[in-house]
Amino acid sequence: MTAVDVIREAAGDGFVAPRLGLVLGSGLGGLADAVQDATAIPYKDLPGFPVGSVAGHAGRLVLGTLEGTPVVVLQGRAHLYEGIPVSDLAVPVRTVRALGAESIVLTNAAGSLNPEAGPGSLMALTDHINLMGANPLTGPNDDALGPRFVPLGDAYDLELRAGLRAAAEGEDVELHEGVYLAVSGPSFETPAEIRAFKTLGADAVGMSTVPEVIVARHCGLRVAAVSAITNLAEGMGTEKLSHEHTLQNAAVAAEKLQRVLRRFVEAQA
Template sequence: MTAAAQVVRDAAGDRPAPVLGLVLGSGLGGLADAVAGAVAIPFAELPGFPVGAVAGHAGRLVLGTLAGTPVVVLQGRAHLYEGIPVAELAVGVRTIRALGARGVVLTNAAGSLDPAVGPGRVMAITDHINLMGANPLLGPNDDALGPRFVGLGDAYDDALRARMLAAARAEGVAMTQGVYLAVAGPSFETPAEIRAFRILGADAVGMSTVPEVIAARHCGLRVTAVSVITNLAEGLGDEALTHEHTLANAQVAARDLQRVLLRFIPEAAAELA
């Protein structure tokens, strides 16, 4: 983590430290192109960073300003289903923290378990259910990063989410709220699994984000997260599920989410000050 952060600092020169980090999921990386005064570094050039190979993930760290706020943006992410060790999925958010950020916005593409919330909608995550069978804190604990046992009762920051919802209302975007359930993937879920997930209380399902949330809370970052709904989950709709379908619908909803985030970012900076 320290080595990657030092590479970024060396490239950034005298730019101010970021206040906020953003992790952009499948089909959502376009916001990184709006970063002003950007310094962009491929993940492959950052020591310890996992490098994914999934379409829709550019694989760059971008440092600069958005809406007048110093930010660090991870344009894409690696995934557990790519064979990346779960501990490595923590490197990105730990680097965000090491660069000085106090909060992080995590975004992802997800399938909806609610037939009333279809493709193109956005959902603020209120909580999660981890069915990935993995946790990035497994193994020896680095006490310099955080405690051995970290509580997740406040994993998703209420105050930041309130500001996100207010930004959505101001932009005329109908943002819903719900629980995100994470699976390892890469196969999509069966109809029986989706029925079970609904009984468990999940509102959306995806294959990312939860390891980053756990790592972020472990190292003291405040977290807010948003899912872009790209499809109705298996058994709830008529369309066959494909990654190409996910990307196409993510790009439609991304336009709304980008407007919301540009309004939210300075509000988040005020909350984190």
């Protein structure tokens, strides 16, 4: 059985194809609890799904309805730095597509290279820089899933981003915009690396999301992404960085992000 088979069987006669997928990053998983008529399945029970072990990631798929819109929520994700093959990171996103979704919204916790976007703020992604040293499409291509060579000039959908801006304005939440730079981790960056990343044009830095964006575009999903800013990047502030610190500040941003996403999802109904 595939993951899609397991999900459909678990949902039974109540299965409704999701219109939208949501990926909830570090400390941001609370929105999954608002899904109605929910079918929740741990990743460990879904064939092919990579199972992460990082605090702040529940590791389950939730299918149901949010603000009147059929959704599939990935509550937490696995990461390259956990030793998981980058090709395995493709499975959850392809499952979202196979279930019927047309769009996906990715969230993450990230460090800011923009002093105006401090801890607790939100940043919609306009583009990315992949410095992870890995691409989930490496290896033989399955033409049934998508093309061998995927253009990424329009990776972050303008219409979906406009929807996020409108939702943020409706909730009176400031939504910054910027370029996300992805590194493999798990170590935090050095001050010299951050200075180099700023020169490259990055506004935020993190250890996820980019593989999912690549896979999503490969299989035809429209993409939007939001970073919950948890800290100023190394060398830009006085706080000592840690994952505990990341989760604490993610909680500050999570309340705003949940309000914005709920309004955004409602507009998709």
